[in-house]
Amino acid sequence: MTEYEEVQVAGLLVRFVPAPGAHTVGACLRVSAGSAADPPRPWGTAHLTEHLRIAAALDDGSRLHLTGRTDNAETRFTVAALPEQEDEVVRTLARLLGDGRPLDDSVLAAERQAVLLEMRAAAANPLLLLGPAVAEATVPGGRMADTTRADQASVGGITLDDVEGFTAEHYRPENALLAVAAPPAHRKRLLDTVSAALKPSETPVASGDGEADRPPITLPSTVDGLSVLTLTVALDDHVGRSAVRALAFAEGPIGTRTARAGHPTAGMTTVTDGKHEVTVLCWRDEKPDGGLRDALATAFAAIRRADPDVVESWHYAAVREFQELAFARVSPLGLAQAALLPPPPSPGAHTMAGELRRAIGTARSWRVRAGTPHAEEMP
Template sequence: MTVGPHIHRLANGFTIAAEPMIGVETVALGLHVDCGARHEDARTNGLAHLFEHMVFKGAGGRNARQISEAVENVGGYLNAYTSRDQTAFQARLLAENVDLGVELVADLVRKPHFEASDLVREKDVVLQELGEARDLPDDIINDHFHSTAWPDQAFGRPVLGEEESIGAIGVDDLHGWTRTHYRPQSMVLAAAGKIDIDQLVDLAERRFGDMEPAPRPVAEGAAYQGGLFVERRRLESAHILFGWEGVSYFDPAYYPLLLFSQAAGEGSSSRLFQAIREERGLAYSVGSSVAAWRDTGMLTVYLATARREAQHATDLSRDLLREAAVTLSEVELDRAKAQIRATILMALESVQSRADRLGFQTLVHGTPIDPATIVTKVNACTLDEVRAAGARMLEGAETLATVGPALKAAA
């Protein structure tokens, strides 16, 4: 049970978003920052992710061990992630320790130590992470897809970076990244759980209120092109990711496209799963998905299959999506609506999910979106709108990335 989200902005533009929840004893905090891999230049590709790693090596007078001990001594934990658009620093604690959580996430971004010796070691860790990703075809194929769909631009470069760009990053780059991107107008402190709103605002004022305001840096726009990428490997299986440019989460077609993907390719009752796996046994993993950002998006299908079945499974998947854009039924649409509604409402039962949603939506839209509003928009989508959204995507240029055998692009 909750009492609704509250938004408060400090004089310098820093935003606090809080959603008290009745019947819980914990708090999930997240400092969401409007910067990610797409804000980098080619020379420093991987900087946003490396920054996220480096702040945990020492900040606010604590070294890496002391940061870990400070939060784990009270039974909590810290985490972080970097995406193309955003970076987030998360703390999960008992409600009585919310002041420590705010202190720690504030220290990470405001008082990082950035020692040269730590940077050398952490680069090795990131390179190991990069190597691990490249060893996993179902992981690295996403980078291949992005670099092919959005070539020679920030949006298409990998979040982890490349060996050369990681090696070129120095301590001065980390400090410059902080000055340029970690500004109060670019940050949202989101919290859900057993929250005292006045206390949270006071804590935010103490930790972030003295920051000097500055405009948000504008990331390079994304210009989709599409194309074919093949990484030949001697694998027993084939890993395939193909798709088309989708829409941003501001586009009116966003919710219809979510429903199209859900009905056509997500879940064990979808057309793709039933036809590709259940009826023909062509793939052990198959499914579609939709991703969206401020200025672009994608509708994709992932297949993991035997090499001998790769081309057939890919061609059939394309045909099934094209057919769905014409013949999708009301029964399939109703099932997709029920699945999306359930996903939205089930997430509300998680303190962490609420905090993550609150931070993301406030950073992007300026205010959180009521889940009931989203459910209403989903329910309002008509069959014609959903079919049209699918057809619109499928008319665009295709991107096809494979790890394993070479495949033919769409005719």
């Protein structure tokens, strides 16, 4: 678990992570608005705003490498730098919250092209579209696929007024969380820098619900015929999420049994909407002999019986997660990123069998036909 001090600075929640002896500083800013908050503006506004906030926050000649990522329910910015740049790091992240250099149409045009380039790169991998589309079918109204709804026409219609409106509504101190990892002796100065850089909010925060009709996602023909399995869990159910990970990873009971039957997993992804987490697994089921369904049925039966190898998969997944988190926390940036995450669960052995059965109870089976996922009877 990452230890941190949590304080309010000019309306912004700040988590300061002490990193004694660190030779770098790491920081992350989470804004609680993503693609689901696009409407009533054009789809893609949150993503384009992410790009333009970076352009506005960086000083001319800045050496910082500031990156952003827009998801359905939130947008995250991360940066790591040398110790002598730590004041610039926190000042730059604070500037993301509605202040910074003025933007013009030339910057808008350049960042619009950058967004379109990222969208084309994502569209080149059909599985990146499949996951959100099936997740949204699994949780109707869950806004799981909003990151994929933008197209060239909608992005082309976004104006500076749209971006400025989105920024004013959502890029506000009370709608964000900043995590900073740095040597403990630098804490006060960094918090003072954040306070000096923040611009007070002048109007109440909007709901950011993004209410609008959401047209269905049509998948490319390359994913037709794929068999898909979804596992759904509440985002705040940390033990349930751990159980799903134990079931879904490649060496878990589902992946190993389908691979032995000649159907290795073609892809796996996790999609969230701020309330739910849906894990999506898919297989290219080109054999008409029913081998995949038989393998899945065998896996589900083993999970319900709590076979020893199934329970062992929980142990293995938990150890692997612990190792990955421990490795990530070696750097200040990893510490800052971990401060934004809930602590990993440490389930007792007596809960494992029941939690694994509960996780598989949420499973749903799908088949993609004519670019649309269709629910099928479970194996």
